[in-house]
Amino acid sequence: MNRRLWAVMLSVIVVAFTAFGACAAATDVVVVGSGAAGLAAALEARQNGAEVIILEKMPFTGGTTRVAGGGLCAAGVDLQLKYGITEDSPEVHAADMLKLGQYRNDPELVRTVAYNAKHAVDWIRANGLELEDEVVSYMSTHPRIYWCKGRGFGLAEGLAKACREAGVTVELETRAVKLVKEDNAIVGVVAKKANGDEVVYEAKKGVVLATGGFGENQDLFKEYAPELTGIRTNNPQGVSTGDGVLMGRAIGAKLVDMELGRIVPMGVAIGQGAWTSAPAGLLAEGGVMVNKKGQPFLKDEQDRDLAVAILAQPDHTGYLVFDGAVLQKVGEGSLDRIKGGGALVEGSLEAVAAKFGVDAGALQGTANKADLKAPYYAIAIEPYIHSTTGGLAINTLAQVLDEKDDVIPGLFAAGEVTGGIQGADQKNALIDCLVFGRIAGRNAAQGH
Numbered sequence: 001m002n003r004r005l006w007a008v009m010l011s012v013i014v015v016a017f018t019a020f021g022a023c024a025a026a027t028d029v030v031v032v033g034s035g036a037a038g039l040a041a042a043l044e045a046r047q048n049g050a051e052v053i054i055l056e057k058m059p060f061t062g063g064t065t066r067v068a069g070g071g072l073c074a075a076g077v078d079l080q081l082k083y084g085i086t087e088d089s090p091e092v093h094a095a096d097m098l099k100l101g102q103y104r105n106d107p108e109l110v111r112t113v114a115y116n117a118k119h120a121v122d123w124i125r126a127n128g129l130e131l132e133d134e135v136v137s138y139m140s141t142h143p144r145i146y147w148c149k150g151r152g153f154g155l156a157e158g159l160a161k162a163c164r165e166a167g168v169t170v171e172l173e174t175r176a177v178k179l180v181k182e183d184n185a186i187v188g189v190v191a192k193k194a195n196g197d198e199v200v201y202e203a204k205k206g207v208v209l210a211t212g213g214f215g216e217n218q219d220l221f222k223e224y225a226p227e228l229t230g231i232r233t234n235n236p237q238g239v240s241t242g243d244g245v246l247m248g249r250a251i252g253a254k255l256v257d258m259e260l261g262r263i264v265p266m267g268v269a270i271g272q273g274a275w276t277s278a279p280a281g282l283l284a285e286g287g288v289m290v291n292k293k294g295q296p297f298l299k300d301e302q303d304r305d306l307a308v309a310i311l312a313q314p315d316h317t318g319y320l321v322f323d324g325a326v327l328q329k330v331g332e333g334s335l336d337r338i339k340g341g342g343a344l345v346e347g348s349l350e351a352v353a354a355k356f357g358v359d360a361g362a363l364q365g366t367a368n369k370a371d372l373k374a375p376y377y378a379i380a381i382e383p384y385i386h387s388t389t390g391g392l393a394i395n396t397l398a399q400v401l402d403e404k405d406d407v408i409p410g411l412f413a414a415g416e417v418t419g420g421i422q423g424a425d426q427k428n429a430l431i432d433c434l435v436f437g438r439i440a441g442r443n444a445a446q447g448h
């Protein structure tokens, strides 16, 4: 059955909804979510001639993107050439992405990101966003990270402004709750307004899911990565609830890599947000992780296992104890991002024990064994999830796939709601959002 007939049928559904008190709206493309992926999809769809409505459940746009570092990875951007980096290429970028993802990512999707990355960076600049005048390296063969002016906040605000100026409608406090499916095609979205009213949004050409990750959804962790149950996230509260994954799964979409994500095992337990490598450095230089009994409990676990070992402790928390000699090796400045939130104690072991409720006698024995000397320091450590990298399965056209790897007509997805692109890491997340957001928006606008 063709889309025109479905449009007629949807109108009937819409009339039925209206009769029961739900409002209705119609547009070409409905984008769910207004982070980097959703905003890129909306702007690209609009620039390809579509009428676009963004549905955003929060009272503001930007999602996790607002708090991100704003680093965009791409090979071949003019800033690289300006700073004499001429050896890089999309192929080297793709190879780095695969390595970072521990080869758990899909090479075709990875290449799609790497080969379109420069164009995405040029595109945001053409739409009024600016980059800092530098290019940096972080676990990549060549320096290829550019910072958006204003970091993640600048990226989110800049894209939102470009969307509004292009005529995209943004509906805040509007939570998508269900995809409308007719004979295998997605033809709309049911959403809930803050006052509880339901609205049916008809999408004449396509729906783009760009709802971000599921770092805050404990049920999904229980189901797909039970050993991480109880893990917290540093994403903004209320954003990363996994709605897109759940809505997609409900209509038969395939999920991939749901057990993967970027986990920070040595997170600072009190206070949210800022990521710091200091605890990992302090542990490596001779600090000791103890539990409430004052006993060391780590062996030589790496990342995920390290997180699992800490999560197994009471309150999902361990206490990293070290002394001045260890601190000197890492540098006093390393504590700057930890001070002030209540997670750091400096002084006697009694003070450490009293603050964190650790057995003082056993702690003294552990410190003696590790040859730690006063003054002592301790940081409360709790693992957290920085981003989830599993989600909806898509193809290189950003079309969502079902369990048989067939395309679900009318449904596209981009950004952290998708799986298969980052594998076991996330350092290319924002560029992935921009590249696949644009692809999703363009294809949705064309009604593919």
Ligand SMILES: Cc1cc2nc3c(=O)[nH]c(=O)nc-3n(C[C@H](O)[C@H](O)[C@H](O)COP(=O)(O)OP(=O)(O)OC[C@H]3O[C@@H](n4cnc5c(N)ncnc54)[C@H](O)[C@@H]3O)c2cc1C
Binding pocket: 032, 033, 034, 035, 036, 037, 038, 055, 056, 057, 058, 061, 062, 063, 064, 065, 066, 067, 068, 069, 070, 071, 072, 152, 174, 175, 176, 177, 210, 211, 212, 213, 234, 235, 238, 239, 240, 241, 243, 244, 273, 275, 386, 387, 414, 415, 416, 417, 426, 427, 428, 429, 430, 431, 433
């Ligand atoms: C502290 C931090 C720093 C980071 N720094 C970097 C970096 O420098 N470089 C990099 O590449 N990556 C970075 N990342 C990762 C990156 O920021 C995220 O992966 C990316 O922002 C995700 O974008 P998104 O558009 O997919 O989702 P989001 O930006 O989270 O947007 C999703 C939006 O969808 C909305 N939404 C969800 N469900 C619904 C629903 N049912 N109805 C309506 N709206 C809904 C949410 O409210 C949200 O606004 C960082 C992450 C963190 C936490």
